[in-house]
Structure formats: structure tokens, C-alpha cells
Amino acid sequence: MLRLECLQSVYAELEKRLVVTIMGAVAAELQSLGHRPNFFYLQHAMGLASSTGLGLALCLPQQKVIVFDGDGSLLMNLGTLSTMARYSPSNLLHVVFDNESLLSVGGFPTATSAGTDLEGMARAAGIPKTTTVRTVETFKSAVIEALGGQKLTTIIAKVEATGPSAYVTGLALIENRFQFARHIQSLKKP
Amino acid sequence: MEAAPLPVSLTNSKLIYDALKECDIGLVSALPETWLVHLIRLADDDPEMILVRLAKEEEGVGISAGANFAGVKSAMLMQNHGFLASINGIVSFAHLYKIPLLMLISYRGTFGERDPWQTQGGNVTEPLLRALAIPYSFLDAGESVKKRIRQAQRLAESSLQPVALLLMRDLMWEE
Numbered sequence: 001m002l003r004l005e006c007l008q009s010v011y012a013e014l015e016k017r018l019v020v021t022i023m024g025a026v027a028a029e030l031q032s033l034g035h036r037p038n039f040f041y042l043q044h045a046m047g048l049a050s051s052t053g054l055g056l057a058l059c060l061p062q063q064k065v066i067v068f069d070g071d072g073s074l075l076m077n078l079g080t081l082s083t084m085a086r087y088s089p090s091n092l093l094h095v096v097f098d099n100e101s102l103l104s105v106g107g108f109p110t111a112t113s114a115g116t117d118l119e120g121m122a123r124a125a126g127i128p129k130t131t132t133v134r135t136v137e138t139f140k141s142a143v144i145e146a147l148g149g150q151k152l153t154t155i156i157a158k159v160e161a162t163g164p165s166a167y168v169t170g171l172a173l174i175e176n177r178f179q180f181a182r183h184i185q186s187l188k189k190p
Numbered sequence: 191m192e193a194a195p196l197p198v199s200l201t202n203s204k205l206i207y208d209a210l211k212e213c214d215i216g217l218v219s220a221l222p223e224t225w226l227v228h229l230i231r232l233a234d235d236d237p238e239m240i241l242v243r244l245a246k247e248e249e250g251v252g253i254s255a256g257a258n259f260a261g262v263k264s265a266m267l268m269q270n271h272g273f274l275a276s277i278n279g280i281v282s283f284a285h286l287y288k289i290p291l292l293m294l295i296s297y298r299g300t301f302g303e304r305d306p307w308q309t310q311g312g313n314v315t316e317p318l319l320r321a322l323a324i325p326y327s328f329l330d331a332g333e334s335v336k337k338r339i340r341q342a343q344r345l346a347e348s349s350l351q352p353v354a355l356l357l358m359r360d361l362m363w364e365e
Contacts, residue, residue, distance in 0.1 A: 020256075040259070042252075042283065043286075044282035044283065044286055045251070045252070045278065045279050045282040045283035045286070047248070047252075048248070048249070048251060048252030048255075048279055048283055049252070050252070051249040051250075051251070051252025051253050051256070052252040052253070052255050052256040052259075053256065054242070054252070054253055054256065055217070055242075055252060055253035055254065055255065055256020055257045055259075055260070055264075056256035056257075056259060056260055057256075058217070058240050058242065058253075058256075058257075059216070059217060059240065059256065059257050059260035059261075059262040060260045077246070077248070077249065079244070079245025079246045079249060080245070080249055082245050083242065083243070083244055083245050083249055086243065087242065173286060173287060174287065174288060177259075177287045177288065177289075180259055181258070181259045181261075184259055184260055184261065185261060188261065
């Protein structure tokens with residue numbers, strides 16, 4: 001299963017949500033499908049995309065927030081699983097693309113390649129709903145189910161360690177940040 | 191046997207908390223440390239405050255950024271060693287993306303410190319704040335708490351960057 005196919009399969013579902021991604025392939029591939037003002041790409045600070053999503057979800061209970069995380073990023077901030085679980089906002093969906101690799105730096109294998117089970121860790125941390133998916137169809141249905149449900153969910157999507165040819169896009173980081181904040185402001189207007 | 195209550199100043203903790211409220215702080219992230227116990231309890235008891243108890247302080251950078259995007263003002267409560275643990279997040283999120291952060295940092299390991307394990311962090315806190323070009327000031331007397339928190343928050347918001355207030359022993363510890 002390719003990450004790009006997964007993103008494509010749920011792209012239409014992202015329109016009315018707030019989306020936070022990690023850096024690297026996830027950010028570049030989502031942008032390749034078409035940037036929207038409700039997408040924020042955290043192009044560094046590995047591990048903090050899920051914390052950003054948690055802050056958004058707690059402050060905006062009326063909005064659905066989706067985080068596209070990765071195995072390398074999550075392994076850098078495993079404590080986020082226990083913090084998310086502690087507050088369990090029902091409007092947060094945490095998707096982890098697990099390619100068992102630090103792809104953008106040349107494909108060095110992460111601990112998930114040696115058996116570390118991120119779904120097991122999320123479940124043991126207390127995330128109310130967790131699942132691991134290996135096909136685009138099950139990925140799409142897991143995302144749609146979580147978006148329609150009322151439980152904080154972590155989806156581990158096992159994907160191939162392939163990515164785009166380039167990671168730098170035409171969207172300036174700062175522009176993305178202010179556009180995203182303005183978009184959220186516009187949602188609050190009556 | 192019940193431990194004797196620690197001489198952390200409840201009066202000055204309340205002053206700090208009230209000053210945060212006057213700045214419309216709606217979210218506080220925190221990792222407990224001795225000097226912060228009353229502040230965290232005050233946040234926990236306040237139904238209007240979103241309190242996020244962290245596993246590690248760096249998470250607070252992401253949570254405050256999310257709150258900022260959502261239009262909610264936030265503050266981070268941490269020890270200086272928690273500041274040390276947050277530096278990558280500060281540089282590669284708050285600085286890179288121009289995120290205002292109001293960081294209240296208990297300044298352990300300075301004059302009067304009895305705990306040997308706090309002393310090394312005390313040596314490097316201000317040099318690191320200067321190296322990171324983070325504007326900082328001190329909360330060391332009750333009468334200036336309100337004004338200085340207001341000023342720090344104003345600067346964080348106008349400059350869109352992290353600003354630090356160092357919580358000093360003279361304010362936090364009654365001994």
C-alpha cells in the first residue's frame with residue numbers, strides 16, 4: 001500500500017476538517033494532491049504534529065482534527081500517546097503512516113522494522129480506539145468510521161517506504177501557518 | 191505519615207494565576223515540579239481553564255501552537271530543565287513558524303538551591319535563553335508580577351515569538 005494512494009482515497013473527506021501533517025513525504029504528497037487552507041504542514045519539530053492536533057482539538061471542540069503522523073516522528077515523542085489518551089478528545093483522529101523507515105534521510109529502518117508495534121503502544125497508552133490497516137480499502141473505511149465516530153482513534157497504516165522525488169514545495173512555511181490560522185478564524189464567524 | 195507541606199508560596203502562586211487570567215489565558219500546559227504545585231492546582235480547579243498535563247515539556251510547544259491557531263491564548267508552566275527538554279520544539283516550531291509562546295519557567299539551581307541535581311541546569315538557563323535570542327525577565331516580587339506577565343504576553347504576541355519569565359526562589363519559596 002502506498003501512502004499517496006491512502007491520502008488520495010480520503011482526500012475528499014479532508015475538505016471540512018483541520019489537517020496537520022508531519023514533514024517530508026506526507027507533507028509533499030498531500031500538497032501534490034492539492035493544497036487547501038485547512039492543511040497545516042509541520043515541516044520540522046518531529047513528534048509535535050500530534051501535540052498540535054491535540055491543542056487544536058481541545059480548543060475547537062466543534063471541529064474535527066486529523067493528524068497525519070509517521071513512525072519516525074511518533075517514535076520521537078511517544079509521550080504524546082499518553083497525553084492524547086489522557087484527554088481523549090473525540091474530535092481528534094490520529095493517523096500514523098508506518099513505513100518502518102526514516103525515508104527522507106535515505107531510508108534508515110526505524111524500530112517498527114524490528115517489531116515495535118505502534119498500535120499496541122497506542123492501545124496500551126489508553127487511546128480508546130486503535131487499528132492497523134494494510135490495504136487502501138480498509139484505510140479509507142477506518143478513516144471514515146473514525147471521522148463519523150465519537151472516539152479518539154489511532155490508525156496505523158502500514159505503507160511502503162517510497163515517497164516523492166522532492167520534499168521542498170512552493171508553499172512557504174510562514175504563508176501556510178498564517179493561512180491556516182486565518183482559515184480557522186473564518187470558521188468562527190457567524 | 192503525612193509529609194510536611196512544602197513552603198511554596200500560595201499567595202504568590204495565586205498572584206501569578208490571577209495575572210494569567212487577566213491576560214485571557216485559556217489553556218495552560220504543565221509538567222509538575224515543586225514550585226509549580228499551587229499553580230497547577232489552581233488551573234485544575236478552574237472550570238474555564240484547559241489544563242494539559244504533559245509527559246514531556248516539548249509537547250507543550252505543539253499544544254500552544256495548536257491553541258494559537260485556534261485563537262486561544264496559552265501559557266506553558268515548566269521547570270528550567272523542562273525548558274532544556276523543549277529546545278528543538280522552540281527552534282524548529284515556535285521560531286521557524288513564528289508562534290508566540292508565554293513560558294513561565296521555575297528557575298531552579300540558583301542561589302539558595304539545596305538539591306544538588308538542580309544546580310547544573312541553573313548554570314545554563316540564562317546562557318541558553320540568550321543563545322536562542324529569547325527575551326526574558328524575572329518574576330521575583332509579588333508587586334511586579336501582574337505587570338510583568340502582561341508585558342511578557344504583549345511582547346510574545348507582537349513579536350510572534352517565545353518569551354520567558356523566570357520564576358525566582360524569592361517569589362515562589364517561603365523559607
